[in-house]
Amino acid sequence: MTLADIVPTLRPALRGRLDDPGLWPTGTTIDAHGDLVLGGVRATELAARFGTPVDVLDEAQVRAACRAYRDALPGAEISYASKALLTRAVARWVTEEGCALDVCSAGEVAVAVRAGVPGERITLHGNAKTPDDLKAALRAGVGRIVIDSAGEIEQLAALVPGRQQVLIRVTPEVDAHTHTSITTGVADQKFGVLPSMLADVVRAVAARPNLALAGLHCHIGSQVRRPSDYETAARRMVALLAAVRDECGMTLGQLNLGGGQAVRYVTDDPEFDLAGYARRVTVAIAYECDRLRFPLPHLGIEPGRSIVARAGTTLYRVVSVKHGVRTFVAVDGGMSDNPRPALYGAPYTVRLVGRRSRTPDRRVAVVGRHCEAGDVLAGDVPLPGDVHPGDLLAVACTGAYHHSMASSYNLVGRPPLVAVGGGHANLLVRGETEDDLLARDVGA
Ligand SMILES: Cc1ncc(COP(=O)(O)O)c(C=O)c1O
Numbered sequence: 001m002t003l004a005d006i007v008p009t010l011r012p013a014l015r016g017r018l019d020d021p022g023l024w025p026t027g028t029t030i031d032a033h034g035d036l037v038l039g040g041v042r043a044t045e046l047a048a049r050f051g052t053p054v055d056v057l058d059e060a061q062v063r064a065a066c067r068a069y070r071d072a073l074p075g076a077e078i079s080y081a082s083k084a085l086l087t088r089a090v091a092r093w094v095t096e097e098g099c100a101l102d103v104c105s106a107g108e109v110a111v112a113v114r115a116g117v118p119g120e121r122i123t124l125h126g127n128a129k130t131p132d133d134l135k136a137a138l139r140a141g142v143g144r145i146v147i148d149s150a151g152e153i154e155q156l157a158a159l160v161p162g163r164q165q166v167l168i169r170v171t172p173e174v175d176a177h178t179h180t181s182i183t184t185g186v187a188d189q190k191f192g193v194l195p196s197m198l199a200d201v202v203r204a205v206a207a208r209p210n211l212a213l214a215g216l217h218c219h220i221g222s223q224v225r226r227p228s229d230y231e232t233a234a235r236r237m238v239a240l241l242a243a244v245r246d247e248c249g250m251t252l253g254q255l256n257l258g259g260g261q262a263v264r265y266v267t268d269d270p271e272f273d274l275a276g277y278a279r280r281v282t283v284a285i286a287y288e289c290d291r292l293r294f295p296l297p298h299l300g301i302e303p304g305r306s307i308v309a310r311a312g313t314t315l316y317r318v319v320s321v322k323h324g325v326r327t328f329v330a331v332d333g334g335m336s337d338n339p340r341p342a343l344y345g346a347p348y349t350v351r352l353v354g355r356r357s358r359t360p361d362r363r364v365a366v367v368g369r370h371c372e373a374g375d376v377l378a379g380d381v382p383l384p385g386d387v388h389p390g391d392l393l394a395v396a397c398t399g400a401y402h403h404s405m406a407s408s409y410n411l412v413g414r415p416p417l418v419a420v421g422g423g424h425a426n427l428l429v430r431g432e433t434e435d436d437l438l439a440r441d442v443g444a
């Protein structure tokens with residue numbers, strides 16, 4: 001008997017454990033019935049109570065991620081990038097853990113304000129801030145607005161009632177080698193000001209007495225794996241701070257290096273080296289400041305994905321199993337609740353939950369219910385060979401850019417978001433109902 005013969009026999013026995021616990025919230029377990037226990041609550045119970053699909057969020061994991069950043073970079077401002085996932089509860093958790101909040105729309109401002117986040121803890125971003133975004137941010141008294149282009153200076157200055165602290169976002173020309181759609185540090189993309197144009201933008205801001213320029217900002221991309229890319233960005237940004245001093249006579253005190261730290265979605269993904277990142281960035285800044293005789297700026301960063309991704313798990317019910325060129329396991333959600341595979345070819349980890357199976361695994365495609373062949377949640381993953389309609393599947397690491405990017409495609413309502421922790425489940429955002437969808441259709 002070879003190892004290959006033994007492995008399929010062993011696998012069912014191993015299913016009582018999580019193959020790769022690092023992909024799930026800390027403390028997640030499998031119980032004696034093969035159920036996934038998230039924050040002390042069984043997946044079958046969550047599915048029965050809230051229906052499927054359902055996005056589940058582990059509060060302790062979100063809080064732990066905030067603390068990990070605060071420990072790694074003591075003294076730095078950790079501003080949670082709320083585009084990854086924003087609800088009142090999430091805003092409250094991250095601010096209770098000492099983080100500030102990044103927003104990029106009037107809607108995000110509204111949720112932050114409703115959650116009680118103090119205005120001065122909020123930063124507004126956006127490459128195309130609308131007058132409504134700006135007005136909402138100014139009403140909320142946001143601490144900072146990040147200027148993304150020369151064109152918005154006049155519009156902002158005209159709206160600011162008193163004096164507004166601003167940063168300027170610069171393109172540091174660092175390629176973070178992530179998906180093109182989420183690469184934002186290179187010259188040819190829509191965000192930020194080119195270094196060659198920075199001095200003019202600084203002067204234009206300085207000419208507005210109601211804008212107080214506090215520093216520079218950059219964000220090199222999302223799902224960035226290499227700490228060395230941040231180190232390069234940090235060095236370039238300090239050089240730009242020194243250039244602003246030399247060319248414009250202004251010594252700016254803040255440096256924000258944005259977010260983008262990668263997370264693991266599948267076993268082959270490497271762990272992001274948070275300690276190494278923190279060390280490289282702080283050493284690079286200190287070294288460059290010393291070299292250029294520039295005072296150490298106050299550092300800020302803006303992690304989004306890495307605060308919430310691992311905290312999220314999505315539960316789906318299997319609707320059909322079809323055998324063809326591949327075996328297609330179709331579930332009751334899909335690209336409307338998770339557009340990431342279709343947009344970025346993002347891989348995911350899927351497992352059967354709620355029962356134990358002794359049937360060896362086979363490779364399948366887990367697909368959604370939407371009217372597109374590209375509606376594939378995980379194109380080639382192992383699942384027990386006896387998976388059948390009615391089974392419950394759990395997809396790991398769905399806390400970031402799922403709920404926040406969900407649509408109602410095919411008029412399938414967006415799923416609810418439920419927080420778990422300490423054995424309790426708490427509905428954060430209710431699912432979108434047919435009535436919600438019909439209520440928006442107001443034309444006769
Ligand atoms: C300005 C800014 N800051 C922070 C983030 C957060 O990125 P991530 O969720 O990858 O950490 C983004 C999104 O990429 C962003 O555009």
Ligand SMILES: N[C@@H](CCCC[NH3+])C(=O)O
Pocket residue numbers: 083182222223340344400401405
């Ligand atoms: N939506 C992207 C990340 C965008 C980052 C926002 N600036 C993703 O899911 O990977």
